[in-house]
Amino acid sequence: MTDKPMDPQAAPRSLPVGSRSDDLELAQRVIQPIPPDSVPVMEAVNISKGFGATTALVDVSLKAYQGRILALLGDNGAGKSTLIKILSGVFPPDQGELRFQGEPVRFANPGEARQRGVATVFQDLAVCELLSVTRNIVLGREPQKGVGPFKFLDLKRADTMARSALHKLGVRWERGLDERGINISGGERQSLAIARAMFFGSALLILDEPTSALAVRQAGRVLEHIAKARDDGQAVILITHNFRHALSVADDLTVLAQGRVAGHFRRDEIELDDLTDLVARVA
Numbered sequence: 001m002t003d004k005p006m007d008p009q010a011a012p013r014s015l016p017v018g019s020r021s022d023d024l025e026l027a028q029r030v031i032q033p034i035p036p037d038s039v040p041v042m043e044a045v046n047i048s049k050g051f052g053a054t055t056a057l058v059d060v061s062l063k064a065y066q067g068r069i070l071a072l073l074g075d076n077g078a079g080k081s082t083l084i085k086i087l088s089g090v091f092p093p094d095q096g097e098l099r100f101q102g103e104p105v106r107f108a109n110p111g112e113a114r115q116r117g118v119a120t121v122f123q124d125l126a127v128c129e130l131l132s133v134t135r136n137i138v139l140g141r142e143p144q145k146g147v148g149p150f151k152f153l154d155l156k157r158a159d160t161m162a163r164s165a166l167h168k169l170g171v172r173w174e175r176g177l178d179e180r181g182i183n184i185s186g187g188e189r190q191s192l193a194i195a196r197a198m199f200f201g202s203a204l205l206i207l208d209e210p211t212s213a214l215a216v217r218q219a220g221r222v223l224e225h226i227a228k229a230r231d232d233g234q235a236v237i238l239i240t241h242n243f244r245h246a247l248s249v250a251d252d253l254t255v256l257a258q259g260r261v262a263g264h265f266r267r268d269e270i271e272l273d274d275l276t277d278l279v280a281r282v283a
């Protein structure tokens, strides 16, 4: 098995149709139907957004459910980043509504979205480079000891929490927990960020291109961790333009093209060739 890097700029339709990457299986899992009465953790309803003369999103709707991975797919410029910025409180939509756990919601900022249980891992900001592995995992909820104003980090408890978070995700961390973020690989960074979201029980985990800059083997490991977060009960939105990665873990797929929804599918309704054709047709 080689650890060759993938081309992060590769457009999905440049993938050789029907070929297989080294270690990613487009597994034919049994996909459960969504129970008719279940309420999405996050629902976007007819969202539109423009930037001056540029129309980024037109009437886009999607639903992300607990215990399911929704892959949000689309070519460069399709509107994926704009949509997740709206879902995670970076800016509001011009039109349309977000519903979080059934209730209309308007996040004032990303901090508010985070407090409500929306954990977003942006590609380049997965970890703080100057903080240790432990500090990265407990970030924002550091256990403290001491009395009155003399409080400081309870490092022993923090290490225990970090170890437990990594264990829950199935990460075998063989180096020190005091390793700085700057010294760990891209794949490990994504996995740490997933561990943090899982450990603090976010309801929705949004991952922005978590595998795009990774070598094949690392990408496979990160996809396993994403599947684990789903199996742990989180709703996951996975943004990618790698169809293989999406098909290997997703339960549901939403395809964007030129700011509009080109289709919603359940994983067992669509194959790689169909996705490739669809994007080639609408791009």
Ligand SMILES: Nc1ncnc2c1ncn2[C@@H]1O[C@H](COP(=O)(O)OP(=O)(O)OP(=O)(O)O)[C@@H](O)[C@H]1O
Residues within 6 Å of the ligand: 051, 054, 055, 056, 074, 075, 076, 077, 078, 079, 080, 081, 082, 083, 241
């Ligand atoms: N801040 C902004 N100002 C002006 N135009 C923007 C801004 N952000 C996005 N756009 C435009 O909106 C459209 C959608 O961009 P967006 O980044 O959401 O697409 P994307 O699917 O995430 O693409 P990529 O995969 O290349 O990141 C593009 O035409 C883009 O140029």
